[in-house]
Structure formats: C-alpha cells, structure tokens
Amino acid sequence: FNPRLIGSYGLHNGEMLWTLGADVESNHYRLFIPNAFGATSQSNDQHTGALYAQLVYPVSAKLGLTTGLRVASVDNDLWDAAVFPVNQAVDDRVTVGTLGLSYRYTDELRLFARLDENFRFAKVNEITGAGGSILDTQTGLSYEAGMEWHSGSRYIDVGVYRLDLKDEIYFDPTVGLFGTNVNLDKTRRKGMTINTGAQINERWHLSANYTYTHAKFASGGLDGNYISGVSPHILSARLSYQPSRAWSIAGEYQLLSDKYAVGDNLNKQRKASGYGVLNMNARYQKGNWEFTLQGNNLLDKEYAEFITDNGFGRGYQSSPERNLLATAGYRFQ
Secondary structure: OOOEEEEEEEEOOEEEEEEEEEEEEEEEEEEEEEEOOEEEEEEEEEEEEEEEEEEEEEOOOOEEEEEEEEEEEEEEEEEEOOOEEEEEEEEEEEEEEEEEEEEEOOOOEEEEEEEEEEEEOOOHHHHHOOOOOOOOOEEEEEEEEEEEEEEOOEEEEEEEEEEEEEOOEEEEOOOOOOOEEEEOOOEEEEEEEEEEEEEOOOOEEEEEEEEEEEEEEOOOOOOOOEOOOOOOEEEEEEEEEOOOOOEEEEEEEEEEOOEOOEOOOOOOOOOEOOEEEEEEEEEEEEOOEEEEEEEEOOOOOOOEEEEEEOOOOEEEEEOOOOEEEEEEEEOOO
C-alpha cells in the first residue's frame, strides 16, 4: 500500500513542491522441503512501514533546496525448525533525512550537492541465513556532488561521491560450513560516475557510462583492506540505430575490471578476472504490436558475475553463455 500526496505552491522565485507519503508492505513466507532426515520447515512473516515527507523550495530563481525525512520500521516474526525453533521477533525503527542543493548556472549547466542518510533492513532469508545471529540494520551516510550539462542532443553528467556504511549486510563464504550472512565493520566507498551521449544524426545515437569505485574497510581488523566482490572499474558503451519509426536496433558492450572474489577480504588470493560482454537487441513496432529480439553474451564469453573464495577454493555462479530471448506484446487502448 503506497499512498502519496503531492502539492505545489507558486512563489516569487518559482514553484514550491511538497510530497507526503507512506509505504506499507506485508509478506508471509512458508517453506516445507521434505528430505531424508525429515523436512526443512520455515514460517516467517515480515511487515515494513514508512512515513515520509519531502520539500523542494526555490531559494532563488537559480538555487533550489531539497529536504526530506523518512521514518521506517520493520517487524519480523520468525520460526525456523533448525535456526529459530522458538518464535523469534526481530524489530527495528529508523529515521533518516536528506538535504540537497541545486544551482542552475546556465540554461545548459546545473550544479548539485546532496547529503543523504540511508538504511537497509535485513531480508527474511538473510536473517535465517545468519546462523542464528540477529543481523543489525544497515545504516549509512552518503555525500554527492556533481554537474549536469545538456545541450540539444548532447549531454554529460559527472558526479563524485562518498558512502559510509555501518553494519553493512554481507554474505561471507568463510564463516560456517556453507557461508553466513554477517554485519561488516564500517566500510567506505568513494568514487565517480560519468554519463555521456550524443545524437550523431537522426538515426544514430551513441552513449557511454563509466563508474569508478574505491571500496575499503574503515574500521576493525580489516581496516584499510579492499572490500571483496567490488569491481573498481565498470565501463559500458551503447550504440543505437533507428532505420525507421518502426525499427530500432542497439548494441551494448560492458567491461568490468578484476576484483577480489567475495570472501577474500584479507586480499591474499589472486583477483578474479574481469570480463566483457556484448549484448544486442532489435525492436519492431506495428500498430499496437511490439516484437523484440534480445541477444545476450553474443561473443559466448564464459564468465561468472558472482565468485566466492573461502580460502580453500573458489565457487562460481556461472552466468549464461550466448542466449536469445524473443518477445511479443500487444497494447490495448
């Protein structure tokens, strides 16, 4: 249930916009898997709710202020024959805020800065997969600043950020027999993002995206080590072609750099190799009908997005090799 109320009020410097809303969600999970030793049984309920408010205020004709507040709660009622044989209640409440400034330097150039508190409640399967421990709510603070330049069909957006997390929820394959969900010591991610693109002519469009992430532990016994499972560099380029109003064709190549396998937070094992993947899609629209053909991993690369290392060996969750997906859709009017 997600009601939202939005209003605006005209001021001398522009329009003031306010938003009030709520997010309410109730989930009921039941699991029963017979096996040679009896059965795996779970009965878990999770209820989340939040109230939030946001105000966008025109300080001047060029300067805008955004502020907001969110109050959220989670109530878990857990029963697991193996982990929680007696009903376990896991509840928490969090209040976070946001503050942002936006300055329209010219019609083409906008500068911005934001300060955001954030949080993430543990999912039910993360709690039941924590070996009987109760996971704390992940909380954090992010700082972001950047610029957006748009001129006709050309654009470039650049942003730098820092994200500090406390009690980050993380799957650690080195704990227990098959790995366990844990809360990490404080972590910090710093980096930048660049998005750019241009309409070459009426048929061709080119765009690219680059992300740099410097992710390290900021406290505890791993202070200064790189956080495993994070690729420092991600680069993607996309080229699209529209021969007619009915047809569009696009290709995208994504390249990820080497990274430490998930679990190697000591940074002692060799890094998992990076990889590049080429995807393409074609779309045809005729009246209310739309047909698409998606080709993924066209170069038939053998790779794994998720790789773990528990110190004794590596586990690979292999990604699909070359694969195609065709769809057809009809829009009723």
